Amino acid sequence: MGNRTDHHRYPSQVSTAENAPQVFPNRFADTVGSPSGEHDRDQCQCVDYSKTTRPVTVSFHKDTQDHAAAGWQHLQAVIDEAAADGRTEFAPFTGMSAVERRQVITLPSTITKLTAVTRLVLYGTNLVRLPPEIGAMTHLEVFEPYTSHRLHWYPYELTRCTKVKDSTVSTRVLYGNVKFRPPFPALRPVTHADQADFAELDPGVSGASAARTGSICDTLVDRELHQVWISRRVGTDVLPLLVNACSANCVAALPNPERGYVPTPHTGGPDIAQPAGS
Numbered sequence: 001m002g003n004r005t006d007h008h009r010y011p012s013q014v015s016t017a018e019n020a021p022q023v024f025p026n027r028f029a030d031t032v033g034s035p036s037g038e039h040d041r042d043q044c045q046c047v048d049y050s051k052t053t054r055p056v057t058v059s060f061h062k063d064t065q066d067h068a069a070a071g072w073q074h075l076q077a078v079i080d081e082a083a084a085d086g087r088t089e090f091a092p093f094t095g096m097s098a099v100e101r102r103q104v105i106t107l108p109s110t111i112t113k114l115t116a117v118t119r120l121v122l123y124g125t126n127l128v129r130l131p132p133e134i135g136a137m138t139h140l141e142v143f144e145p146y147t148s149h150r151l152h153w154y155p156y157e158l159t160r161c162t163k164v165k166d167s168t169v170s171t172r173v174l175y176g177n178v179k180f181r182p183p184f185p186a187l188r189p190v191t192h193a194d195q196a197d198f199a200e201l202d203p204g205v206s207g208a209s210a211a212r213t214g215s216i217c218d219t220l221v222d223r224e225l226h227q228v229w230i231s232r233r234v235g236t237d238v239l240p241l242l243v244n245a246c247s248a249n250c251v252a253a254l255p256n257p258e259r260g261y262v263p264t265p266h267t268g269g270p271d272i273a274q275p276a277g278s
């Protein structure tokens, strides 16, 4: 984690900072929350933005969520509100202070209640991971984690949101992205029940903070946890997806990865050969 002070980027600066071919003029102007001089997120250099300076190995963010933090409590309340009023657009960070936004590094499992939401805006957050429960947001059509620069991977459960047709992801920070092919964190291929509590995993080791049910079959993970990476399209982006499977059979049942990416599910680490970047 660095201590740079120039990281609060406003929408008008984003296209320059990202060096992106697309421009999103004011598209997120209503979604950032009130501008503030205070830092609303942390920087990271996990995935370096160049072919020559990319790291050989990369590790998951170790951060754990502080459940007592005001930002987390605020987020829980906004989720309850959204579930109650059935809103279709959910931009939970809009009404938070910079301090509160910085305190939120994942989303709570209560997002399973947000089945009416069609547009999820996670613009410029401090998130380092999303929970598998996002797969319950099955009406999602528009997924916008744009400029959440610490989100380097997504849970495989996101593929259950089959209506997603539009996504806006900062792809250059993704593990295995086509431009710079940064590495994926190494996964332990099989974890036995006596080696870890699947309901309380170490996110620095496993990426996910829990794997209660299998990403593929959705049944209880109780004996073994099989983790693999697979790159698949979600909306308009190819994302590195973390699979928490209950068995080798479930891993074998995975669909083919997106063409142009590692052609089979894999366990990451420095020895995985990726196709050349574009």
Ligand SMILES: [Zn+2]
Pocket (backbone or CB within 6 Å): 044, 045, 046, 047, 061, 149, 150, 152
């Ligand atoms: Zn990072």
Ligand SMILES: [Zn+2]
Pocket (backbone or CB within 6 Å): 214, 215, 216, 217, 218, 219, 245, 246, 247, 250
């Ligand atoms: Zn399974």
